[in-house]
Amino acid sequence: MSGLRGILYRSLHQTAWLTLLGMSLAGLPQTALSNPFEYKLANGLRIIVKEDRRAPTAVHMVWYHAGSMDEHNGTTGVAHLLEHMMFKGTPSVGAGEFSRLVAAAGGRDNAFTSKDYTAYFQQIPKQKLAQMMRLEADRMHHLTLDPKEYAQEIKVVMEERRLRTDDQPQARLFEQLTATAFQAHPYRTPVVGWMNDLENMTVRDARAWYERWYAPNNAFVVVVGDVDHREVFQLAEKHYGPIRPHTLPERKPQIEPAQDGIRRLTVKAPAELPVVALAYKTPVLRDVEKDTEPYALQMLAAVLDGHDAARFTRSLVREQRLAVSAGTSYDAISRGPGLFYLVGSPSEGKTRAELEAGFRAELMRIASEGVTAEELVRARAQLVASQIYKRDSMFAQAMEIGQLETAGIPYTAETRILEKLQAVTAEQVREVVKKYFRDDRLTVAELDPQPLPKTSRKSTISTRH
Structure with a gap:
């Protein structure tokens, strides 16, 4: 790191810098401490907004509390596969249209799956935020999961595994290292899944995952940018509010046994x-x-x-x-x-x-x-x-x-x-x-x-x- 220069003047960083310099937070005005802002919809979806006025843009992210650690043997990789399928259309937005619409709005989008979560994001001009919420809310509860699209996308996921793991010696090393270090905890399985599970996966597995975890009461929305938090909350009510929650599966403790030796x-x-x-x-x-x-x-x-x-x-x-x-x-x-x-x-x-x-x-x-x-x-x-x-x-x-x-x-x-x-x-x-x-x-x-x-x-x- 080159040091801490060049940041002190930014008012948005005031609280962190006062902390860094050993000063008290108690004397700050309340408005400096209230950002981010949070609101919870009746269906359980939390909306977290951080106002940042430095550029006329916004980041919109939807986070689901569902990652590869929530999978079961035989369907490893399904969380990541469903992430891919989320771009394959709803009754109102055709396959591949989601990203095209984001690009047409002057933004960029993508998604990522980890052991702990799955998240989707768009970086867009601030005036396009309502459109992004509409698109995300649509696929939160109207995903098509067409068998023909699935048949193509599972090939893409298997190829991704080949390119990023099977053909990469260090990736293979760390995959085996994790699988050896953990014997009981689901962290032992790779996020992309084992190839045999991918080869035997069906669109029914993807649909079951979607229906199990993709619900407003298992997600939260983060918006950071040149926005007013009250307006964001109103948009969230309009687009996400009508989605019904559902009962989530029980999450049981998964404790890794003590290791007995090297x-x-x-x-x-x-x-x-x-x-x-x-x-x-x-x-x-x-x-x-x-x-x-x-x-x-x-x-x-x-x-x-x-x-x-x-x-x-x-x-x-x-x-x-x-x-x-x-x-x-x-x-x-x-x-x-x-x-x-x-x-x-x-x-x-x-x-x-x-x-x-x-x-x-x-x-x-x-x-x-x-x-x-x-x-x-x-x-x-x-x-x-x-x-x-x-x-x-x-x-x-x-x-x-x-x-x-x-x-x-x-x-x-x-x-x-x-x-x-x-x-x-x-x-x-x-x-x-x-x-x-x-x-x-x-x-x-x-x-x-x-x-x-x-x-x-x-x-x-x-x-x-």
């Missing part, structure tokens, strides 16, 4: 470089006020990776020359259990085992010696900057709200999360390393590179909606 796997695939990936089971954020460990883990990730002076780049890449690349990945916001990843490729002449030992040695050093004050200051600045910079983008602001809400974290806690991150101490970072980075929480995956094919397979099917 797990290892090797994936052989055509690739240029070997890869080593270590995944440790770690907690995620559940209670913004009471939790401390997820914040310390985020700080640890920033100490190890993310800038030229970070430990992995400095020690493993430059000084020891153990790796050509080394990094981390940790997401504190999720519905299910968490994993903290260490990933790298060994340098020429170094083995995967040597790089794994190098990763472990860096963790052991933190467990015994802790992190320095300088490292903590730099990591804190990096994390705070990344949070603040999100507010420069209307889309990023809408994403932040949606991801927090789908994980069960109130979007109103955004500033408090920033404060808690800033309060992390060196001792807390050291303690999470000592507590969670142990062999009985570890899964190690290695990519064993095989000779590359002389010619690569080319797709003839577009995976774009």
Whole structure:
């Protein structure tokens, strides 16, 4: 990160900056603290509006509390498949017409499915918001799911799996790593689904998923942009209000059993470089006020990776020359259990085992010696900057709200999360390393590179909606 310059003057960021500078929020006028605004329709649909007047545009997003973790064996990938089918028409909007209408309005649209949720968005001129709501409300309860369209789209989804997973060695590695790290929790299955399930899926499976989860009382709408929240609420009443709610399936706890020891796997695939990936089971954020460990883990990730002076780049890449690349990945916001990843490729002449030992040695050093004050200051600045910079983008602001809400974290806690991150101490970072980075929480995956094919397979099917 290049620092925090260039943002201070923006009034929309006032509360975050006062927090960053150690000032109190109590003295702010109420109007500065009331944005975003929220309204709940009688059918259970929540409307969250964040006013941002910097450009005459708006982001409109519909989030469904349904992702791949809600699937069952035999129908993995159905959440993602239904996302594709949502663009295939209703009685009033033909197949493929949704995106054409958005483009004609001067906007862009797309959708994405994760383990936790499915979301749809449009970025449009603000005066086109009513049209977007009408289109989204229409497909929320009038989706056609034509068998002929399904027969074509399932081929697209299978090709997407081939292109993005089967033909990508690192994607295959992480798919197998996750499937090994989790034995009971549905996070073990890939979002795109297993190929055999896709091959045997039917339009009836897609319809059952749609009827089970696509309801106003299982969704919320986020609008960020140059809008008046009262007008947005009125539009929501008009377009979404008439949709009837329905009883949702019971969600049962799905607790991953305790791991009894280190797990290892090797994936052989055509690739240029070997890869080593270590995944440790770690907690995620559940209670913004009471939790401390997820914040310390985020700080640890920033100490190890993310800038030229970070430990992995400095020690493993430059000084020891153990790796050509080394990094981390940790997401504190999720519905299910968490994993903290260490990933790298060994340098020429170094083995995967040597790089794994190098990763472990860096963790052991933190467990015994802790992190320095300088490292903590730099990591804190990096994390705070990344949070603040999100507010420069209307889309990023809408994403932040949606991801927090789908994980069960109130979007109103955004500033408090920033404060808690800033309060992390060196001792807390050291303690999470000592507590969670142990062999009985570890899964190690290695990519064993095989000779590359002389010619690569080319797709003839577009995976774009």
